[in-house]
Amino acid sequence: MSQTTSNRYSRQTRFAPFGPEGQAALGRATAVIVGCGALGTVQAALLARAGVGTLRLIDRDYVETSNLQRQVLYTEADAEAALPKAEAARRHLAEANSEVAVEVHISDLDAGNADELLGGAAVILDGTDNFETRMLINDFAVREGVPWIYGAAVSSYGIAMPVLPGDSACFRCVYPEAPSGAQPTCETAGVLGPVTSVIASIQAMEAIKILAGKSSDVRRKIFTADLWTGPMREIGMPPRDPECQTCGRREFVYLDNKRRAPVSLCGRNAVQIHEKKRPLNLVELAARLTGLGTIRANEFALRFDDGEHEVTVFPDGRAIIKGTTDPGVARSVYSRYLGN
Ligand SMILES: [Zn+2]
DSSP states (O other): OOHHHHHHTHHHHTSTTTHHHHHHHHHHOEEEEEOOSHHHHHHHHHHHHHTOSEEEEEOOOBOOGGGTTTOTTOOHHHHHTTOBHHHHHHHHHHHHOTTSEEEEEOSOOOTTTHHHHHTTOSEEEEOOSOHHHHHHHHHHHHHHTOOEEEEEEEBTEEEEEEEOTTTSOOHHHHOOSOOOSOOOOTTTTOBOHHHHHHHHHHHHHHHHHHHTTOGGGSOOEEEEEETTTSOEEEEEOOOOOTTOTTTTSOOOHHHHOOOOOOEEOTTSSEEEEOTTOOOOOHHHHHHHHTTSSEEEEOSSOEEEEOSSOEEEEOTTSOEEEESOOOHHHHHHHHHHHHOO
């Protein structure tokens, strides 16, 4: 360990249960963060500063001004440039700790790329905003025996829970089915920065234990907190359900479902079209759209606004259509400007 390195991490190696051997293990390990929003930016900042070996960031989205209230890595300049979140995060993390290898994946985690994007992880951190993706992470984690840390937050409330395959209950043992009816979202119910920071910090703490080779110290508890009105609680995790479809019967239905429909994005008045994946030349596209609306482009994305809808197109053909929550409308806007 170099002098700089030992000085950089001296405050955490001095903590005896972690120690220099924890630091060494952390420095060899790979952590994957799915979603670089409010939870993911805090997780990424803590893990990068702690000295994780490799940090893989997966996010499909770009920075917007409304993110800045709680997504602690980003700046006004990132929003102005409409940088993809994973890339903006990489740049800021490199300024904080250049020793960490940060891999950027500007894409949506789905059944088709889960093996590639999650493979090799020592731990997976949930920074997503939807049940389907969590089920997909859970399928992969249980199948491959990789621990993951669930986290969610809305309004002033949050929850965090570790999943240790083969040891603890899995996510599906606790939530067998998707919640029914309309759920509160960050748009309808809002969300407070301290809440996402607390939940993400708890996720990062448990992840650091796992990465440092101290999995036996992971707290097998469900943590819940309402930071505005109410209590912070820890409740015991339920036992593993032997009939659980995922960890009991080992049927990985979310991983096996390779086809995905367009999805409305949580709290965004936007729909993502990702069933038309194919490489797009953004420079050519910008030329084709000239005169039809305002266009802004960088090397990662092209944003086009026709006055009614704002379309953000990525080089893999994926697009986010803002100004509607109707997949049919979004598909028609997509076809109008990008073809079929
Ligand atoms: Zn289970």
